[in-house]
Amino acid sequence: MQNLLSFGQLRIDARLACLREKAKSGRDPSTPDETLNYLLYTIQTLRPSRILEIGTGEGLSGAAMLFAAKDARLTSIECVEERFFTAKKNFADLGLSIRADLIFGDAGEVLPHLNGAYDLIFLDGPKAQYLNYFPCLKALLRSGGVLFADDVLLYGWVDGREPMPAKRRPLVEKIRAYLRAVLEDPDFITSVLPLGEGVAVSVRL
Numbered sequence: 001m002q003n004l005l006s007f008g009q010l011r012i013d014a015r016l017a018c019l020r021e022k023a024k025s026g027r028d029p030s031t032p033d034e035t036l037n038y039l040l041y042t043i044q045t046l047r048p049s050r051i052l053e054i055g056t057g058e059g060l061s062g063a064a065m066l067f068a069a070k071d072a073r074l075t076s077i078e079c080v081e082e083r084f085f086t087a088k089k090n091f092a093d094l095g096l097s098i099r100a101d102l103i104f105g106d107a108g109e110v111l112p113h114l115n116g117a118y119d120l121i122f123l124d125g126p127k128a129q130y131l132n133y134f135p136c137l138k139a140l141l142r143s144g145g146v147l148f149a150d151d152v153l154l155y156g157w158v159d160g161r162e163p164m165p166a167k168r169r170p171l172v173e174k175i176r177a178y179l180r181a182v183l184e185d186p187d188f189i190t191s192v193l194p195l196g197e198g199v200a201v202s203v204r205l
């Protein structure tokens with residue numbers, strides 16, 4: 001099944017596909033095909049005007065979202081300088097700079113200064129901080145909007161499918177706490193899906 005899933009059916013700009021291929025060997029690779037596919041499907045149904053991303057990386061998921069939502073603007077936060085500048089260049093090369101507001105900084109410091117309301121938030125930054133970011137993200141999301149959090153099952157460690165290395169327990173417990181918070185929050189309907197390293201899709205009521 002894993003092989004079938006990783007086939008994906010990603011239909012994206014050829015230049016972007018090429019950049020994603022190159023990024024696969026990097027330390028923080030871009031979102032896998034099956035996850036990005038579902039994110040783009042969510043975009044097609046939601047038709048967002050304002051998208052917020054935590055964890056720009058090299059800008060490849062952000063670019064895919066902007067290609068899928070032709071009228072949307074993206075605000076994206078990245079704290080590693082080299083990635084921030086690579087993302088800036090990638091958005092420029094792909095002709096998307098005009099719709100991308102890239103912010104260099106620590107998401108924990110940037111988020112409290114943003115103003116809502118976003119239609120879609122793609123949470124793909126530091127996993128240990130998801131729960132800390134949650135109150136801010138909730139305040140920034142319009143009702144009917146979607147909070148799409150990546151890597152929430154982390155190699156099957158979070159849901160116990162695979163044994164976790166002892167040293168990863170603190171991180172796993174933090175992700176579990178995030179999942180509990182969104183699943184128990186009466187203002188959200190959340191589905192946890194086994195795509196890539198796991199996604200939690202939370203719809204704000």
Ligand SMILES: C[S@@+](CC[C@H](N)C(=O)[O-])C[C@H]1O[C@@H](n2cnc3c(N)ncnc32)[C@H](O)[C@@H]1O
Pocket residue numbers: 028029030031054055056057058059060061062077078079080083105106107108124125126
């Ligand atoms: C998985 S990568 C993002 C990949 C990108 N969203 C994509 O799919 O192409 C996670 C990114 O979050 C960034 N990051 C980690 N901690 C952060 C923080 N506290 N604030 C902002 N960005 C952070 C990392 O530098 C890294 O580039």
